[in-house]
Amino acid sequence: MPLSEHEQRLLDQMERALYAEDPKFATALEGTGLRTYTRRRVYLAAAGFAVGVALLMGGMIIQPQQIWLSVIGFLVMLGCALLAVAGWRKHPVVGPGTNLRAAPPARRKASVMDRMEQRWQRRRDEHDGL
Template sequence: MPLSEHEQRLLEQMERALYAEDPKFASALEGTGLRTYTRRRVYLAVAGFVVGIGLLMGGMVAQLIWLSVIGFLVMLGCAVLAVTGWRRGALGQGAGPKPAPAPRRKANVMDRMEQRWQRRRDEHDGM
């Protein structure tokens, strides 16, 4: 559920206050930790995938079907982890540059729409 305009403004005010009060702490919270965590998760998943290939091949050579099945399951699980970690990083949760803020003109349109919606809701509640 997206934040309302009022909640977004409050959040922006809190962010500005945090930057003004302690810029070093605020910059540490910007997402570099999440980016590092996501990258580490993808690297571990790739390493696990390679281990899964080794188990699969070892099971085939030793003719142990159960070992090959375990290797395949390890590969499958690590592939899922790598893809979800990659998508999280690619979708901007702590990765890459921050998107540019929306132009002020659009914010005014959204403010007007929010005000109209509030008036309609108030008129409906008053009836």
């Protein structure tokens, strides 16, 4: 569920404040460890997928009674493929001027209530800025 515009602005403001107060800590939270972990997880999933292929083929070649080996190989392949796809998704890059959302959500045409809420929010922002 994407954040509302107000929540996104608050989050951006908190990020800027964190970078202003403690840039070293904020840089440590940028996610280099997360990227390394994700990359390692994708590589392990690819290796597991290869093992699943070997089990699948081995179960088919060895004996027809070893069908359970092929089923296990297929399940290993499926699990590793899901793990790799889940790990391959782009993670947000956090920086002092970046937006946490990787891509903006698809916007539908604004309804009357959405426009009223936007006007109300602009008035509140203008009032806070005074």
